[in-house]
Amino acid sequence: EVQLVESGGGLVQPGGSLRLSCAASGFTFSSYWMSWVRQAPGKGLEWLANINQDGSEKYDVVSVKGRFTISRDNAQNSLYLQMNSLRAEDTAVYFCARFLSFALIYWGQGTLVTVSS
Amino acid sequence: QSALTQPRSVSGSPGQSVAISCTGTSSDVGGYNYVSWYQQHPGKAPKLMIYDLNKRPSGVPDRFSGSKSGNTASLTISGLQAEDEADYYCCSYAGNPYVFGTGTKVTVL
Numbered sequence: 088e089v090q091l092v093e094s095g096g097g098l099v100q101p102g103g104s105l106r107l108s109c110a111a112s113g114f115t116f117s118s119y120w121m122s123w124v125r126q127a128p129g130k131g132l133e134w135l136a137n138i139n140q141d142g143s144e145k146y147d148v149v150s151v152k153g154r155f156t157i158s159r160d161n162a163q164n165s166l167y168l169q170m171n172s173l174r175a176e177d178t179a180v181y182f183c184a185r186f187l188s189f190a191l192i193y194w195g196q197g198t199l200v201t202v203s204s
Numbered sequence: 205q206s207a208l209t210q211p212r213s214v215s216g217s218p219g220q221s222v223a224i225s226c227t228g229t230s231s232d233v234g235g236y237n238y239v240s241w242y243q244q245h246p247g248k249a250p251k252l253m254i255y256d257l258n259k260r261p262s263g264v265p266d267r268f269s270g271s272k273s274g275n276t277a278s279l280t281i282s283g284l285q286a287e288d289e290a291d292y293y294c295c296s297y298a299g300n301p302y303v304f305g306t307g308t309k310v311t312v313l
Contacts, residue, residue: 131207131305131307132293132295132304133304134295135301136301137301147301187252188238189236189238189255189256190238190240190256191240192252192255192261194251
């Protein structure tokens with residue numbers, strides 16, 4: 088059974104940093120593109136970043152460019168999102184997900200990040 | 205990259221069909237056949253319902269179908285059931301990264 092389990096969320100002050108983790112199991116992690124998606128409270132989904140199988144290709148959206156970095160450790164079957172210079176508008180549930188073709192077929196349960204003083 | 209445009213809400217009675225539109229541009233929806241649709245119930249993670257415009261993952265009922273005309277994609281739910289009441293989001297490949305739609309709440313009357 089495919090499982091994706093996010094961790095690392097919590098309360099952080101504006102300007103602070105957090106590192107989210109996503110532990111993958113039930114599939115060959117190193118064979119798939121992975122992604123981070125977020126959802127602010129009561130709002131829609133926002134695609135944040137993608138990373139290819141070996142980590143050599145990364146793409147992210149303008150809203151987080153230069154502040155968030157996606158990475159992976161295939162030996163640990165783990166995906167990461169390093170978030171720096173956090174703002175109130177970054178408050179959201181953060182999901183990791185695995186690709187099927189050009190879509191996200193498996194999702195974690197999400198981890199809540201709250202940016203507030 | 206601007207979010208794709210969806211109607212805020214659609215509704216239908218059990219057994220009826222409803223369609224949700226997803227309008228983008230030639231740089232996303234119109235430029236690729238890589239539109240996907242997600243169903244999300246409150247407090248849950250999204251679930252993939254349609255990918256690559258009109259393909260269904262294993263386990264998704266054939267009541268769900270996808271199509272596209274120009275810059276607008278559509279998700280049709282036939283034979284609406286109570287459990288279909290949820291939020292639905294379209295998504296399109298746009299040359300990396302991807303872009304989601306604004307979301308549509310489907311209500312079963």
